[in-house]
Amino acid sequence: MNTPGGTEARLAVERQVRERGWRFAASPAEANLLVVAGPAAHALEPYLDRVWRSIPAPRARADIPTALDALTRLEEAVDRLRGDRRESEFVVLVLLAALGAVLLAGAGDLLLPMAAYLLASVPLYALTGSAKDATGTEASLKYYLLGALLGVFLLFGVMLLFGAGEATRYAELSDRLPAAPIALVVVGGILVLAGLLFKAGAVPAHFWVPDVTEGARPGVGALVTTVPKIGAVIAIHRLVQGALQPADLDWGLLLALIAAVMMTLGNLAAFFQNNVRRLLAYSTISQVGYLLMALAAAGHSTLALPALLLYLGAYAVTPDSPTGPPTPL
Template structure:
């Protein structure tokens, strides 16, 4: 095999070697030296970003390993934001994890190693062009996350969350694998682009294909946390250590979005009429149940879990708006809007859970809504940041969340689904209630916790940059929207 065949996976190879080296080095470090593992983990992500950005700048689409792996603009853009998400999570999680003994002992670096191994799995998912590579990446990511959720072995809530996540995650993987086996049996190929060509030829019975699509969509809905496959999301978000909750709710959503595009758009576009109907039902249910149930939550992590379910409803709306009958002229705009929405969700989620970790301390989890009472009197800066993030999630202009919702609704409206557009707007208005309740609690209630907030400089800087990105990319959404549109157009054309 010549070196040119390895170019699409240089970043994956680099991160695999780097993670193995970091794990080996960490064995010889004491608990006080664990900062070395933290620094090396961030450097490894920076190294990956260099390889991926070089590939992204070329704008080319290349295949490797008999077309099992693809490197294209959409995949490279998602990888860059994946590195950003994981890196920011590690910055936010450092002190939090240390205070809870997650970085102690001779194998304390396993938090960083598992986070990086899950990142490798996400990278494989994003670059997958075959059923085999999709499943390989999915399981590598999932197994790492199962272990991370259970990392606090002495914590009953974390152990219970890990068991729920493992059992339901295995069920989701089984659904997805069964659906892919049906599609393989019908088409005789594991390669997604080849499968699309064979389906488009019209020689395969649609019955078995639709049967396979049902299971594939169900498996993807599990991973996205869409209703009615959402049962694990609130329990796992609440039970996991907040640092792990962010590893679960951030970058993996980008990888799941990638395999949705790979499977449904690149592999099953000729059958778009069938899977778009399924996505519409999932989107409507997610928007209703996610927003209504979030109102009743007093635990902030649980509220944000139901918020995630509702946010995924908007992503599904973008994915179902690409094809109207046989007309694919709206495809690039709709899928790029869904891509932009996924990135927006991840950037905002990083900030919200980062602030929860900032307010937490040894022996105290700041995850109840009451813990944010009077935050403006304790720290106006953090209250302002949280306000920005809540407004963005609610879709208040001129923040990033508004630009994302507007782009998706615009794509849905182009399909002629006026009722669906109005419904999504009304669901967002319902969702605004529980976001604004957090803002009201911070600015108008009297504080019940008066402990001083001590935050490391690196975390303060990253939090500030995180908030600035949500604001600036909302005021000036053009560059990122253009990048998403260009990436999706180039990917669909390849």
């Protein structure tokens, strides 16, 4: 913000922002640092107060009356931002969610995806609503309700597959499921896949992706649309190829149909978006469709898994969500 007579201070702030590689926020909801450049203007305080209250925590304010104060005041504001009391909570929740994604990717037993699903979901519900604003709270509620529903589906699917194969380890299921009732295997496999596809943001459980990407803080949006998807996609590959594939069912065809719908929906729905975050959200949906194509081909080509891992590696470092260092407004 620039008060009357604060042009030199504003230019000094802009120079510091460029040197630090920060970016200016498009709205208060995307900012965590409020910079007031120029002499104090009491007439503007009610407006500044409204802007300040619309910036989600953690946040800091830097009042810079002159250009000479730009460096020191910005350093002080960043130190306050880094020392926010909720910083530890944020880090712990991120680590727990990442651990859940890792456990999903490494699951070789039906019981492990159940626990990993919760570990990769509950911290993200809290992170989505951590800004404590209207859009973040709404996104968190939708994410939680859909996640709870699909979590129940996953639980029932595990129960059905356990009843069909009388085992939970993938290696044992691959030997026993071919002799089990086909209807039981189909329903159980679809329910388990439904829970994992929710974590990947796949159709038809994709409705949370645009809301979370728009409502959460940029960094949280980048995390939610990247890390859990990686764990879920690898978990689907291990489940289908390790436990379900020997049951003489064409699971690849089901994944190919879902992938085709996702690629079509994700790319076409983006045309009608007027919010850049929702546009990026539909981009993530189409990206998961491309990933599922590799899963669909996994039983027919030895290059499917290397291609999947290569794509996931590139996707992990180029998330479809705006993020970055402290964002001044």
